[in-house]
Amino acid sequence: MDTVDRRVLRRQMLADDVYEAIKTMLMDHVIRPGGRISIDGLAREFQVSSTPVREALARLESEGLAVKEPLKGYRATALLTLDEFDDLYRFRLLIEPWAARRAAELIDDEGRHRLQAELATAVEPTSVDYAGYKSLTVHDSRFHTLIAALSGSDQVRSAFERTHCHLHIFRLHYDRDIGPEVLTEHHALAAAIASGNPTAAESAMTTHLQNSMHHRLRKIYE
Structure with a gap:
């Protein structure tokens, strides 16, 4: 690796850290x-130039x-x-149950391996902040994105990814007590898809989303 490559790599690592x-x-x-x-305040706090801060934003x-x-700069998105x-x-209830059904119809050994590999990455939250909950949030996002990809529809996968739903949901509420429940539902959903049972897969996804919507999250607005 030459000097230019090292400089580019260090710059990328700095941007990622910021x-x-x-x-x-x-x-x-x-x-x-x-x-x-x-931007200037964050640059001073992190002791960096404004460039990686702007790139991060x-x-x-x-x-x-x-x-x-325009003319005002950046602000944090409202909840x-x-x-x-x-x-x-x-x-999500429109596209994800269909994606699960279709994934079960198309599932093959490679798809089963990808599902099991993703389930193996899941770790229950260790604390009630982003650092403790991040691993589960990232797994949840990857798991749902994978199912969308296994449906064979790039449009469905892209539509799901554009919602960035897991980031917005985490900002609303995080509770490490829901971790085991979420992971249990993920295993049931993966099993239904892996078995090639479209009806069971669609039902499992619908139940999973409805549980999140009505039982785990919607209560924060009450």
């Missing part, structure tokens, strides 16, 4: 929802965690309203 740091601040509400984000904007306003939350889950 991105993760700001993302954690947003997820843990250190930067409050709807609050202004000071551009990435976070693409994930729906930050909003750039989902109840109507937005319901709309998100209605959309």
Whole structure:
């Protein structure tokens, strides 16, 4: 690796570190929802130039965690309203049960291996902040994205990924007590898909989403 390659690699590592740091601040509400984000302030805090901060905020904007306003700079995205939350889950209930059904229809040995490999990465939360909950959130996102991919529909996979739903849900509420319940449902869903039973797979996904919507999350608005 020559000098130029090393310099590029160090720059990328710095940008990734700044991105993760700001993302954690947003997820843990250190930067409050709807609050202004000071590029210069973050650069001073992290002892970096403004460039990696700007790059990080551009990435976070693409994930729906930050909003750039003309002549004003960036602010943290507001939390989902109840109507937005319901709309998100209605959309998920439209596409994800179908994706699970289709994945079961198309499943092969490679798909079964990918499901089992993803389940093996799941770790229950160790604390009630983003650092402790991140592994489960990342697994949850990958697991649902994988099922969308196994459906064979790039449109469904892309539509699901664009919601960035797991990031928005985590910002609303996190409770490590739900970890075992979520993972149990993931195993049941994966088993239904792996068995090649489309009806069971569709039903398992519907139940999983409805449990999250009505029992685990919607109560935070009450």
